[in-house]
Amino acid sequence: MQHNHDVHGYWKATLGLLTKIMIIWFMVSFGAGILFVDIFNNIHLGGYPLGFWFAHQGSIYIFIVLIFYYAKKMGDIDREFDVHED
Amino acid sequence: MDLQTTTYLVVGLSFALYIGIAIWARAGSTSEFYAAGGAVHPVMNGMATAADWMSAASFISMAGLIANMGYGGGLFLMGWTGGYVLLAMLLAPYLRKFGKFTVPQFIGDRFYSQTASTVAVACLLTASMTYIIGQMTGVGVAFSRFLNVSSDTGIYIGQAIVFLYAVFGGMKGITYTQVAQYIVLIAAYIVPAVFISIALTGNPLPQLGLGSTMSGTDMALLAKLDMVVTELGFGKYTTTTAGSTLNMFVYTMSLMIGTAGLPHVIMRFFTVPTVKDARSSAGWALVFIALLYTTAPAVAAMAKLNLHATVNTAVTKGGDLYAPEASIVAEARPDWMKRWEKTGLLKFTDKNGDGRIQYYNDATKNPEAKAKAEAAGWKGNELTVNADIIVLANPEIALLPNWVIALVAAGGLAAALSTAAGLLMAISSAVSHDLVKGVFAPNISEKNELLAGKIAMAVAIVISGYLGLNPPGFAAGTVALAFGIAASSLFPAIMMGIFSKKMNKEGAIAGMLAGLFITLFYVFAHKGIFFIKGTDFLPMIGGANPFFGITPEAFGAIGALVNFAVAFIVDKFTKEPPEHIQHMVEAVRIPRGSKAVDGAH
Structure with a gap:
């Protein structure tokens, strides 16, 4: 256990990143795909009503992007606070 | 070659491949048996996780349910993928850093209590067993059709194969076999979808085909489907929700947090070398899962359209769906319908005695459809199609070549077997490692520990096979119950262990006990105590779905809320965890200093 590092700052940065990602995660699935689906359905994406597209396609693509974005950003934070693995 | 021979050949070849790999990668030690020695590349691990994850429920059952439910079926798509975001961010890297290989071990150490670990074992066993029941239902469906046996015999055959396979493999064998199974199952899912998408829309990518126009017309495929189903009295495909918006919301949430709380999935993240790999591994898993999950809605909508087009010629030709000559003559129905009738999962009864098949919603609330059906002299819906057969029958409905149909059979079996094997690993490690070694016989030898694990697997297979004969619902519905149980019991405990x-x-x-108890209470009220038929007690709680119309499959999110609430209240009135535990939590939060998993306490 290393206390010379800013463990508190590291954790704060981590939670900040998590909050940002979870807001997007919530908006695309529960927001566009469920709660506001009727509003989004007024817009069309090709043959797809947009709300239906978010529920059946779009949120999945965005989830993938979110995880890789998270993995990359966490790597940056790890190095910034010097807690990365060797 | 006829269909039966082709099927035997393709399924046989795929099995030979899995068995070959299992023998080549046989596990030598306990650590290899349960965690593959902690050395699997993130992309490989992602593929194996995807195979493990995509069970009979995803492969066989999900698209069928989406076809039935329409837009509301999106809850499976979002729920079973969105959980990976939670898993990647909230659990996987920290559990990897913690460096033990079972979930109860983490809970036992973090909450410095053997009791906590034992409660976690109970939660794990309940969730995993429920999950396996769903798998067995799916296995039964797949074997019954392809070996021409009854669905019950299908389950017996499935039990035997799953047992042999999981007992001899171990985690290392399972990991590499699952990579092969992934390739078989994804090919089996996508190939027919591509064929069908080209046939209907001219676009080879099903994900785009679903949003395209029908070949030779300027009408969007989804608009066409909406038109056909509403005219026949079904709900509009692109807007019908699952119960209510609230129900769909909590259902999706249950599946998401259940995903992150299912022990056999979490276990996968113990098998990567580093914390960094644990983070990206979840992303890779989701990439491979998304290939199937973004194809599924296309399979669902297109199969539904094709099914209607098969029994009602006016769907393709245009004109009046209710015209007498539009419904096909029963005698001339396609061979695939006759083949599925033998399994009992597709039924046709000529209610109005006109020798033709009328397929519509006879319980419709749409007055226009009702009037038309009455005017046409239709005396009730004459065709029932079990949702669990849609994917397996899909290539047959679309009249695709025999090798495609055989490939789908192999894919369905790969999906069911890989997941059942992963679940059995979780059950076996929980029983042998956390229960037998942890509680009853701390000095047990490594050899006997493995033996205890194998006995646990055998018992689990027998029980799940028995309950699979009388499943509490469709494969996907039963599996959803398992997610609810994991969501309400394990996920909150692990998350609080890291974040508080x-x-x-x-x-x-x-918290765990409260979440588990309230969820089981609600589920058993609907489905019977331990899913045994006839022991349900709905009147006692005031009829079906008494809690704001929420269905038992969707209740896990509520159970999780109860879990969190109870945990925080009890925590306020009892004393804080000891200093060294708080240091341990701090250590788990940072990646540096991660080491290979070890099983020792």
Whole structure:
């Protein structure tokens, strides 16, 4: 256990990143795909009503992007606070 | 070659491949048996996780349910993928850093209590067993059709194969076999979808085909489907929700947090070398899962359209769906319908005695459809199609070549077997490692520990096979119940263990028990105590779905809320965790210093 590092700052940065990602995660699935689906359905994406597209396609693509974005950003934070693995 | 021979050949070849790999990668030690020695590349691990994850429920059952439910079926798509975001961010890297190989071990150490670990074992066993029942239902469906046996015999055959396979493999064998199974199952899913998408829309990518126009017309495929189904009295495909918006919301949430709380999935993240790999591994898993999950809605909508087009010629030709000559003559129905009738999962009864098949919603609330059906002299819906057969029958409905149909059979079996094997690993490690070694016989030898694990697997297979004969619902519905149980019991405990330094053992134990109990109570009220038929007690709680119309499959999210609430209240009134535990939580939060998993306490 290393206390010379800013463990508190590291954790704060981590939670900040998590909050940002979870807001997007919530908006695309529960927001566009469920709660506001009727509003989004007024817009069309090709043959797809947009709300239906978010529920059946779009949120999945965005989830993938979110995880890789998270993995990359966490790597940056790890190095910034010097807690990365060797 | 006829269909039966082709099927035997393709399924046989795929099995030979899995068995070959299992023998080549046989596990030598306990650590290899349960965690593949902690050395699997993230992309490989992602593929194996995807195979493990995509069970009979995803492969066989999900698209059929989406076809039935329409837009509302999106809850499976979002729920079973969105959980990976939670898993990647909230659990996987920290559990990897913790460096033990079972979930109860983490809970036992973090909450410094053997009791907490034992409660976690109970939660794990309940969730995994329920999950396996769903798998067995799916296995039964797949074997019954392809070996021409009854669905019950299908389950017996499936039991035997799953047993042999899981007992001899171990985690290392399973990991590499699952990579092969992934390739078989994804090919089996996508190939027919591509064929069908080209046939209907001219676009080879099903994900785009679903949003395209029908070949030779300027009408969007989804608009066409909406038109056909509403005219026949079904709900509009692109807007019908699952119950209510609230129900769909909590259902999706249950599946998401259940995903992150299912022990056989979490276990996968113990098999990567580093914390960094644990983070990206979840992303890779989701990439491979998304290939199937973004294809599924296309399979669902297109199969539904094709099914209607098969029994009602006016769907393709245009004109009146209710015209007498539009419904096909029963005698001339396609061979695939006759083949599925033998399994009992597709039924045709000529209610109005006109020798033709009328397929519509006879319980419709749409007055226009009702009037038309009455005017046409239709005396009730004459065709029932079990949702679990849609994917397997899909290539037959679309009249695709025999080798495609055989490939789908191999894919369905790969999906069911890989997941059942992963679940059995979780059950076996929980029983042998956390229960037998942890509680009853701490000095047990490594050899006997493995033996205890194998006995646990055998018992689990027998029980799940028995309950699979009388499943509490469609494969996907049963599996959803398992997610609810994991969501309400394990996920909150693990999450609080990482994100709250002050959460103590009293809070965690009370929370897990409260979440598990309330969810099981609600589920058993609907489905029978331990899913045994006839022991349900709905009148006692005031009829079906008494809690704001929420269905039992969707209740896990509520159970999780109860878990969190109870844990925090109990935590407030009991003493904080000891200093060294708080330090341990701090250590788990940072990646540096991660080491290979070890099983020792």
